[in-house]
Amino acid sequence: MALSDVSNILWRERRLLEQLAFARDDAQPRPDAGVFDEVKYLELERSVLLADRAHELGLSESPTLRELAGRTSAPWSGIFAAHRRALLTLRATLSGQSIQFLRGQSARSQSTSNGLTMKQDASRVEDAESTAARAIPPSLIDFLK
Numbered sequence: 001m002a003l004s005d006v007s008n009i010l011w012r013e014r015r016l017l018e019q020l021a022f023a024r025d026d027a028q029p030r031p032d033a034g035v036f037d038e039v040k041y042l043e044l045e046r047s048v049l050l051a052d053r054a055h056e057l058g059l060s061e062s063p064t065l066r067e068l069a070g071r072t073s074a075p076w077s078g079i080f081a082a083h084r085r086a087l088l089t090l091r092a093t094l095s096g097q098s099i100q101f102l103r104g105q106s107a108r109s110q111s112t113s114n115g116l117t118m119k120q121d122a123s124r125v126e127d128a129e130s131t132a133a134r135a136i137p138p139s140l141i142d143f144l145k
Contacts, residue, residue, distance in 0.1 A: 003053065006050060016042070017087070021090055040137065047062070047139065057072070095136070
């Protein structure tokens with residue numbers, strides 16, 4: 001396994017998270033469940049590849065992206081550092097969008113007296129929370145530390 005394989009997986013993860021981040025805009029269609037399944041698949045694929053490579057680099061079986069960038073030589077150290085910055089930005093974007101969405105829904109619900117509208121708003125809030133949680137799996141959060 002080469003470091004290029006790990007980098008390729010990180011590129012694919014970035015593209016999926018970008019797709020999810022931009023799909024949060026009302027003008028974009030909502031992502032289908034297949035996107036979330038692919039994120040999970042890539043998480044597993046990356047973990048397996050990294051476990052093998054980490055051993056060769058003298059790292060723990062589940063190194064963070066920061067550790068990986070710190071243990072590799074140029075140009076890989078810079079490439080992995082850039083992946084980390086981009087993924088952290090996407091994570092913040094997705095989390096921030098969910099928070100903004102939730103605040104907007106909460107304000108709208110408070111000003112609404114119609115029970116049906118309040119239920120619809122609550123459903124949208126749950127959808128936003130679910131999207132953020134599914135888009136940013138805990139293992140990716142740990143990997144970005």
